[in-house]
Amino acid sequence: MQVVLLRVGIDTGTGGIRGPLFKDGSFEYIPIPDRFRGEGIDRRTYGNTLGRHGRFLIDYFPQARRERLFSQCIHFDPEFGTFTYGDPTRPKTSLRRLTKGSLLVLYSGLEGWDFQCPPALYIIGYFEVGCAGLANSFTRIELRPLFRDNFHVMHPKVFDGQKNRLVLIKGGEGSRLLTRAIRISSLGRDSGGHPIHKLSKKMQKVFGDFGGHTSIQRSPPRWVAPAFIERAAKFVRSLK
Numbered sequence: 001m002q003v004v005l006l007r008v009g010i011d012t013g014t015g016g017i018r019g020p021l022f023k024d025g026s027f028e029y030i031p032i033p034d035r036f037r038g039e040g041i042d043r044r045t046y047g048n049t050l051g052r053h054g055r056f057l058i059d060y061f062p063q064a065r066r067e068r069l070f071s072q073c074i075h076f077d078p079e080f081g082t083f084t085y086g087d088p089t090r091p092k093t094s095l096r097r098l099t100k101g102s103l104l105v106l107y108s109g110l111e112g113w114d115f116q117c118p119p120a121l122y123i124i125g126y127f128e129v130g131c132a133g134l135a136n137s138f139t140r141i142e143l144r145p146l147f148r149d150n151f152h153v154m155h156p157k158v159f160d161g162q163k164n165r166l167v168l169i170k171g172g173e174g175s176r177l178l179t180r181a182i183r184i185s186s187l188g189r190d191s192g193g194h195p196i197h198k199l200s201k202k203m204q205k206v207f208g209d210f211g212g213h214t215s216i217q218r219s220p221p222r223w224v225a226p227a228f229i230e231r232a233a234k235f236v237r238s239l240k
Helices: 064-067 090-097 140-147 156-162 203-206 226-237
Strands: 003-007 019-021 084-087 104-111 120-134 167-171 175-181 185-189 195-199
Touching: 003 090, 003 226, 084 140, 090 120, 090 167, 104 226, 120 185, 140 167, 195 203, 203 226
Parallel strands: 003 104, 019 104
Antiparallel strands: 084 167, 104 120, 120 167, 120 175, 185 195
């Protein structure tokens, strides 16, 4: 069994905002923009997609940007309907090694929406991994039933250009998008003295310190060391 932490969702570097966190601890998962071939390919946009709280996602953007982003296509990945995730980029290649029964723990940058709360990083959900691998390791018969709702598979033009390097992960029974976000970061400094989000001391007792690499601001997947796997899994599976 393995446990790995992965940052997902919109942020100030990719999309221009952080996700909204509400006073009761609930939140809205806002995916990153779809920039396929510069314009996007998905029919879902910030203007036509409703979030869990009954607002269109565009409402969470500053007023001055709403008109420009209303028709912006969304890269809806991960998706929490059938629990799939895909990524063709080199930093995510290691995720193909995830085995059945492992945990993919998903966290995002959030900040207060209806109350004052500074930006931080929060666990928003997790996959109980059913299977993982490169797209070309799945047969055609396997691929569509497992990943038909994944952004990278549902669009043939996207899939055809990425299939040889695309990592796909399917969450099984027990996977979930949390009802309440769980904060895991504290503010620290990098070697140059600049502020960054690091795994908090409290959460280091759960997940370990990733070999001293505690920055989780914008990082590759963070694999939990064997000594902490049982503790981390118990904690994650307790989250609702």
